[in-house]
Amino acid sequence: MSTDNKKKKAATCGQVIIHDEIVKRVQQNMPEEDNLYDLADLFKVFGDSTRIKIIWALFESEMCVCDIAYLLNMTQSAISHQLRVLKAAKLVRNRRSGKTVYYSLADSHIKQIFEIGMEHITEE
Amino acid sequence: MSTDNKKKKAATCGQVIIHDEIVKRVQQNMPEEDNLYDLADLFKVFGDSTRIKIIWALFESEMCVCDIAYLLNMTQSAISHQLRVLKAAKLVRNRRSGKTVYYSLADSHIKQIFEIGMEHITEE
């Protein structure tokens, strides 16, 4: 059965390339276009060290904008803009208490993702 | 012990904000600056749908540049540029066989990260 190595011409370069079955499997297993974009957008949010730091701070405790700006030594405006991005990605929530707005993590997966990411960058 | 709610002025906005202990814990648990940048850079690589698609295709099998370009319906050049990025991030390897260069995944963590990411974007 696996001795039968059927090959298929790939349109682009006209070379004999992948097995038909692999093409099919890739097309079957590839998630929906929409999901792929959403996934890329999620990682894009993680792809900035300011946002990574904000999230890492929030691992410890909920905090107001001012706290985060202080801890990261950045302007309130810069932090506020980034919190907006994090909120749009549903990674943080906020609650207002008087003048102060407290932010906290909204997703339990984040820590896992960061830990696995850390494994990758430290193991090589 | 926890009745003693010592608070500390945060330099930036002059408001009474976080407990001293939280500030300390954040500073202790925050990874090295270098690692934070590397982590952000890793996620930056995942933050593009073309690269996500390439990786997803490689989940199935190793493939040459031409295969990937065909499957993703993109130019060889665009794929080649992106494979370079993936390789710099140590996410893929390649081997040459004659004129053809085959790429494959170099890291076992990727699938986990993608799966957790997918959970996040689909659960809301």
Added chain:
DNA sequence: TAAACATATGAACAATTGTTCATATGTTTA
């Protein structure tokens, strides 16, 4: 109600990024 204050936000700007186009490089084959 005016002043003080925490936060949000729009515009501007520099920096980064993804794709295309043209072409170089490396390998095989006639």
Added chain:
DNA sequence: TAAACATATGAACAATTGTTCATATGTTTA
């Protein structure tokens, strides 16, 4: 060795992104 071919890569360009600056919004307090 020249032609064919798969891949890599530099330059250019449009698009996206992060921060700053100025200021608006929302809440409290005197």
